[in-house]
Amino acid sequence: MSKRNQHNLAGSVRCYGGDRPLHSRGRRDWCNLPSVLVEDIASRLLRYDVSEYIRLRAVCKEWRNCTAEPREGDIRFRPRRWIMLSNRTDGDGRRFLNLSTGACARVDLPELYTQYLETSTEGLLLLRHKSSHAPRLLNPLTRALIDLPPITMDLGSAYDVWTGLFVCASRVIYAGISDETSPPSVVILMTDGRGRAIVYAKPGDRRWAVMDDKPWRSLPVSYRYSSASTLHGRFYFATLEGNIMHVRLGPEPRLVPVVMNQPMSIDNNMFSYLVPLDDHHHHGGGMLMVRYCFSLENFGAGSRRILKRQMEQKKCRWNPIQVFEVDLAGETILPVQDIGRHRAVFVGEVACFSMSARTFPCLAGNAVYLGATGVCFPPIGVRYLTDNTVDPAFQFATEDERIMAMENRGLKGYRQYRPELNLLPLARPCTLQEYLVCCAGLLGGVKD
Numbered sequence: 001m002s003k004r005n006q007h008n009l010a011g012s013v014r015c016y017g018g019d020r021p022l023h024s025r026g027r028r029d030w031c032n033l034p035s036v037l038v039e040d041i042a043s044r045l046l047r048y049d050v051s052e053y054i055r056l057r058a059v060c061k062e063w064r065n066c067t068a069e070p071r072e073g074d075i076r077f078r079p080r081r082w083i084m085l086s087n088r089t090d091g092d093g094r095r096f097l098n099l100s101t102g103a104c105a106r107v108d109l110p111e112l113y114t115q116y117l118e119t120s121t122e123g124l125l126l127l128r129h130k131s132s133h134a135p136r137l138l139n140p141l142t143r144a145l146i147d148l149p150p151i152t153m154d155l156g157s158a159y160d161v162w163t164g165l166f167v168c169a170s171r172v173i174y175a176g177i178s179d180e181t182s183p184p185s186v187v188i189l190m191t192d193g194r195g196r197a198i199v200y201a202k203p204g205d206r207r208w209a210v211m212d213d214k215p216w217r218s219l220p221v222s223y224r225y226s227s228a229s230t231l232h233g234r235f236y237f238a239t240l241e242g243n244i245m246h247v248r249l250g251p252e253p254r255l256v257p258v259v260m261n262q263p264m265s266i267d268n269n270m271f272s273y274l275v276p277l278d279d280h281h282h283h284g285g286g287m288l289m290v291r292y293c294f295s296l297e298n299f300g301a302g303s304r305r306i307l308k309r310q311m312e313q314k315k316c317r318w319n320p321i322q323v324f325e326v327d328l329a330g331e332t333i334l335p336v337q338d339i340g341r342h343r344a345v346f347v348g349e350v351a352c353f354s355m356s357a358r359t360f361p362c363l364a365g366n367a368v369y370l371g372a373t374g375v376c377f378p379p380i381g382v383r384y385l386t387d388n389t390v391d392p393a394f395q396f397a398t399e400d401e402r403i404m405a406m407e408n409r410g411l412k413g414y415r416q417y418r419p420e421l422n423l424l425p426l427a428r429p430c431t432l433q434e435y436l437v438c439c440a441g442l443l444g445g446v447k448d
Helices: 003-017 035-048 050-057 061-065 157-163 301-314 401-408 412-417 432-441
Strands: 082-086 093-098 104-108 115-121 124-129 135-138 145-147 172-178 185-191 196-201 225-231 234-239 244-248 254-259 270-276 287-293 321-327 332-335 343-347 353-356 367-370 380-384 389-392 396-398 423-425
Touching (some): 035 061, 050 061, 225 270, 234 270, 270 353, 287 343, 321 367, 367 432
Antiparallel strands (some): 124 135, 225 234, 234 244, 244 254, 367 380, 380 389
């Protein structure tokens, strides 16, 4: 238990203890604390982090009896700021990290022997059974499993993409949880080279519903998903060029355009990533968008001259990165050059998140880290917003030279469908930055 929580515990004892002695002959009777006191301590710990709440309940039977058991689907017990830091330790072990507090936990996940890890949302793992393809949500901290309806053949392209019948390097699956329904609904975005679909369902439903996206297809924008994020119980996704859509489930399910008319991507040379900000470090929360471009043609003449000059000075390839603040109320995005001198942002095809450089001093503040999806991709490692400079990409090795050859030929997505083939750091021990850029870009992260 952290010093902060120990302080809260001590304060609670003084507040509720009154004149009643809690100890006899120098020994405190912790098991028989007043139930109202234990409940108050538990609620404080739960607001701080669900893992601290679980530790409190593990102390003794008496404390478990007067606190609520973590239930399936209860939003209070979502491990929102926890990510899987590495895809294999010893045996079934996986290493998890809390992005807000810095706490680490080793969790055994025997479920991954029989189920694929498809993606994660708010700390929950979306699994697909290897034989039946049945989807489930797993809370890695509470061990709660939520069964979801089967994705059946009558769902058309959703079934093809979900089951992986046509393995494609462009296969992408995102998931989110919408609190606009009761109980909350799970939303899955799926796309590959052959089809795409948005489906949603609540635990207990008999089948998935397919979101009608025909009105969206009539808009002059691409409808390839680039990233997704949940904010204040609502689920959003961004297209390649940075248009943002709200998957609204209540009262009538439909796609609601939020930010539109962004510059069209030329030959899919642009990716836009939505980054939810940590409520611990940003009052009220919010979202950033990081736009990663392959071409300088997306910038004005003045910006192009600056970027080309830096490219010549550094004698390296330049891939521009822009950062925007998302104004959902105003339905626009605003360019920013400063995201806070203590904030680091990680973006990639698997996850996007922000962290505090105060909590993690090894990270650079006011900087954007690009996720590593392959041995040499992307060519930028860190973009420093303070002086508009960049660091080269982090370098990794792989266990299979055939995959390295494929990725060097441009098939960077191939690794996602061979989870047993892992990225390895070039040197040990692995740094936290290497762990995190792999978490952002590669499902399951780096191999421990």
